[in-house]
Amino acid sequence: MKTHRLTLALAAALGLSITACSKTEAPQAPATDQAAAPAAAPAAAPAEASANPFFAVSALPYQMPEFDKIKDEHYAPALERGMSEQRAEVDAIAGSSEAATFENTIVALEKTGALLTRTAAVFGNLAGANTNPVMQAVQADMAPKFSAHQDAILLDGKLFARIKQLYDGRDQLGLDAESLRLLERYHTDFVRAGANLSDADKETLKAMNSELATLATTFSQNVLKEVNASGVTVTDVAELDGLPAEAITAAAEAAKAAGNEGQYLLALQNTSGQPPLTNLTNRDLRKKIMEASLTRGGRGGEFDNRDIVARVAKLRAERAAMLGYETHAAYVLEDETAKTVGAVNKLLSDLAPAAVANARREAADMQAIIDAEGGGFQLEAADWAFYAEKVRKQKYDFDESQLRPYFELDNVLVNGVFFAANQLYGLEFKERKDLPTYRSDVRVWEVFESDGKPLGLFIGDFYARSNKRGGAWMNAYVAQNGLTGTSPVVANHQNIPKPSDGQPTLMTFDEVTTMFHEFGHALHGLFSNVKYPMFSGTSVPRDFVEYPSQVNEMWATDPTILANYAKHHETGEPIPQALLDKVMATEQFGQGHATTEYLAAAMLDQSWHQLKADQVPADTLAFEAQALKQAGLDYAPVPPRYRSTYFSHIMVGYSAGYYAYLWSEVLDAESVEWFKENGGLKRENGDHFRQTLLSRGGSVDAMQLFRDFRGRDPEVGPLLLRRGLDNPIGGSK
Ligand SMILES: [Zn+2]
Numbered sequence: 001m002k003t004h005r006l007t008l009a010l011a012a013a014l015g016l017s018i019t020a021c022s023k024t025e026a027p028q029a030p031a032t033d034q035a036a037a038p039a040a041a042p043a044a045a046p047a048e049a050s051a052n053p054f055f056a057v058s059a060l061p062y063q064m065p066e067f068d069k070i071k072d073e074h075y076a077p078a079l080e081r082g083m084s085e086q087r088a089e090v091d092a093i094a095g096s097s098e099a100a101t102f103e104n105t106i107v108a109l110e111k112t113g114a115l116l117t118r119t120a121a122v123f124g125n126l127a128g129a130n131t132n133p134v135m136q137a138v139q140a141d142m143a144p145k146f147s148a149h150q151d152a153i154l155l156d157g158k159l160f161a162r163i164k165q166l167y168d169g170r171d172q173l174g175l176d177a178e179s180l181r182l183l184e185r186y187h188t189d190f191v192r193a194g195a196n197l198s199d200a201d202k203e204t205l206k207a208m209n210s211e212l213a214t215l216a217t218t219f220s221q222n223v224l225k226e227v228n229a230s231g232v233t234v235t236d237v238a239e240l241d242g243l244p245a246e247a248i249t250a251a252a253e254a255a256k257a258a259g260n261e262g263q264y265l266l267a268l269q270n271t272s273g274q275p276p277l278t279n280l281t282n283r284d285l286r287k288k289i290m291e292a293s294l295t296r297g298g299r300g301g302e303f304d305n306r307d308i309v310a311r312v313a314k315l316r317a318e319r320a321a322m323l324g325y326e327t328h329a330a331y332v333l334e335d336e337t338a339k340t341v342g343a344v345n346k347l348l349s350d351l352a353p354a355a356v357a358n359a360r361r362e363a364a365d366m367q368a369i370i371d372a373e374g375g376g377f378q379l380e381a382a383d384w385a386f387y388a389e390k391v392r393k394q395k396y397d398f399d400e401s402q403l404r405p406y407f408e409l410d411n412v413l414v415n416g417v418f419f420a421a422n423q424l425y426g427l428e429f430k431e432r433k434d435l436p437t438y439r440s441d442v443r444v445w446e447v448f449e450s451d452g453k454p455l456g457l458f459i460g461d462f463y464a465r466s467n468k469r470g471g472a473w474m475n476a477y478v479a480q481n482g483l484t485g486t487s488p489v490v491a492n493h494q495n496i497p498k499p500s501d502g503q504p505t506l507m508t509f510d511e512v513t514t515m516f517h518e519f520g521h522a523l524h525g526l527f528s529n530v531k532y533p534m535f536s537g538t539s540v541p542r543d544f545v546e547y548p549s550q551v552n553e554m555w556a557t558d559p560t561i562l563a564n565y566a567k568h569h570e571t572g573e574p575i576p577q578a579l580l581d582k583v584m585a586t587e588q589f590g591q592g593h594a595t596t597e598y599l600a601a602a603m604l605d606q607s608w609h610q611l612k613a614d615q616v617p618a619d620t621l622a623f624e625a626q627a628l629k630q631a632g633l634d635y636a637p638v639p640p641r642y643r644s645t646y647f648s649h650i651m652v653g654y655s656a657g658y659y660a661y662l663w664s665e666v667l668d669a670e671s672v673e674w675f676k677e678n679g680g681l682k683r684e685n686g687d688h689f690r691q692t693l694l695s696r697g698g699s700v701d702a703m704q705l706f707r708d709f710r711g712r713d714p715e716v717g718p719l720l721l722r723r724g725l726d727n728p729i730g731g732s733k
Pocket of ligand 1: 517518521546549
């Protein structure tokens with residue numbers, strides 16, 4: 001259901017209109033750049049049209065949103081009217097007396113909801129990038145209305161009857177490949193949403209969805225409350241030895257806010273690992289924090305999530321069975337690149353032994369330090385971050401501040417990111433200071449092909465601020481599509497601290513890599529060359545969407561690109577090779593731990609969602625332990641990144657989908673290999689990637705796109721190499 005344009009338009013309006021990024025923590029919906037604005041806008045009364053900029057198609061180049069005219073009070077009326085207009089358009093299609101044709105049904109559906117998609121594309125993004133209390137209130141108010149709007153369309157029996165009739169006779173319609181895929185996609189989306197069910201089953205389904213929504217809300221509220229309830233308080237500041245001064249200050253303030261002035265409250269974060277564990281020298285305190293973290297949601301009390309986890313697993317299994325699937329995972333994965341439970345299980349189990357072996361090697365390095373210090377104990381989960389930091393300092397010591405003078409923002413963007421796109425694809429960039437934005441430090445570039453043909457607009461919103469959500473992401477304000485003839489308007493967002501006036505913006509290496517990453521999503525949107533809005537740009541499966549962006553990261557460290565951008569902002573000196581080598585060396589450090597904790601969480605996700613309803617266990621934690629053991633991921637010093645009772649990604653966000661980051665990375669690592677095999681930074685290589693993959697959006701099966709590009713199916717070897725997992729299992733140390 002998630003690749004459905006309608007669904008995504010709704011997700012956009014709910015503030016999920018982003019391309020998920022592996023660098024961020026929060027679960028996110030995939031891209032929503034299907035938000036194409038058809039040329040023929042529904043007529044609006046002239047007075048209203050002038051009052052509300054959403055009511056008419058923007059007159060700016062590329063239909064770029066009129067940010068200077070959009071005000072908070074415009075969102076709710078435009079979203080409300082957008083929904084009622086779409087409902088009327090859909091009703092007209094469903095109730096038509098004419099026999100169903102591809103044009104009057106499927107193509108017509110693709111054209112519905114212009115106002116809604118146009119508004120949702122802006123609202124969904126700015127509710128994350130530049131929010132305020134008014135927008136937050138609109139978000140909360142709209143959530144149930146969107147849900148009902150979506151159900152009304154996807155479970156509309158008359159509409160589905162027309163789609164099904166076309167689908168059943170699809171071989172006789174003489175459709176081109178993309179049109180045929182569109183028809184199949186509509187049919188699939190409706191079927192997956194329950195359109196084929198009897199009226200009684202539809203009611204059951206709605207009730208299940210409703211209960212699941214309530215459980216998800218309770219689960220996430222419990223997670224939040226339990227995080228707050230599990231913070232560790234200490235009375236003596238001496239116990240905080242090792243913690244940086246600002247962290248001690250924060251702990252004192254947190255304790256004061258909790259009514260314990262004079263004490264110190266170490267708040268928890270969502271993951272199993274906790275930041276203070278890196279610095280605290282007091283081992284008892286470390287153990288106390290780790291224990292508090294790992295027992296969240298499963299230790300009894302009012303915020304216990306154990307029964308909710310089991311209930312959700314059961315409901316999802318029952319719903320999947322009703323829709324004709326073996327398990328919930330089978331239901332979810334059918335719509336992803338992975339396609340089957342077997343394919344995901346194979347990826348996870350192929351990597352597990354090597355990852356754990358690597359983690360054990362990392363542990364051996366740490367145990368050596370513990371022993372040399374006369375510690376007299378075995379490394380535990382609570383000790384990992386503390387001793388990992390010691391190893392890191394020993395092996396790779398360098399200071400991030402040495403790097404930053406070589407990574408000035410404008411230099412990285414223009415002479416790095418844009419330069420790479422020029423070398424690979426021939427793109428040219430011209431800044432458009434004449435076009436309005438929603439903040440003065442947000443910038444716009446017009447992008448041109450090598451022959452001077454205009455391609456689209458690129459918007460850069462790079463700076464952190466208090467009303468912007470964390471992480472980095474891409475969105476499309478206008479998506480390319482041939483049906484209505486729109487060109488792309490895409491944007492990248494980061495959270496780079498803004499320097500004081502007149503000072504240069506000096507970035508960390510991580511921020512540099514992220515800038516290349518996000519621009520990979522931007523290219524996916526800019527190069528889109530499809531007919532139907534449904535398939536535009538990054539409208540691809542979740543386990544595929546991070547792949548092109550991860551590939552673009554490779555150019556951040558390409559010698560030619562680096563030489564062009566990594567120059568001292570004052571002297572123009574190139575970055576010293578020795579410094580660069582240290583940066584590259586640290587990339588592999590800690591991969592054993594990172595991969596193991598990720599795999600353990602991904603395996604838990606699959607274990608819960610590969611159950612049939614009658615297999616759902618009564619004891620949540622016992623099941624979890626058994627699942628990890630069976631997968632060979634029960635290595636106590638490295639607990640899962642999230643345990644079931646606080647794993648919001650899979651309970652609220654994308655169930656059976658946590659594996660997706662790694663799946664994308666397999667394709668990414670393979671593609672990086674392809675570029676290297678074929679001479680790296682060359683126009684013909686870029687053009688091949690663009691033609692076979694980046695321009696195709698979701699118009700062709702994603703795995704086929706990969707094959708078209710690579711010439712064969714993906715293999716896991718390059719990923720193992722990258723993550724340092726290629727050593728023989730059970731190797732030295
Ligand atoms: Zn990303």
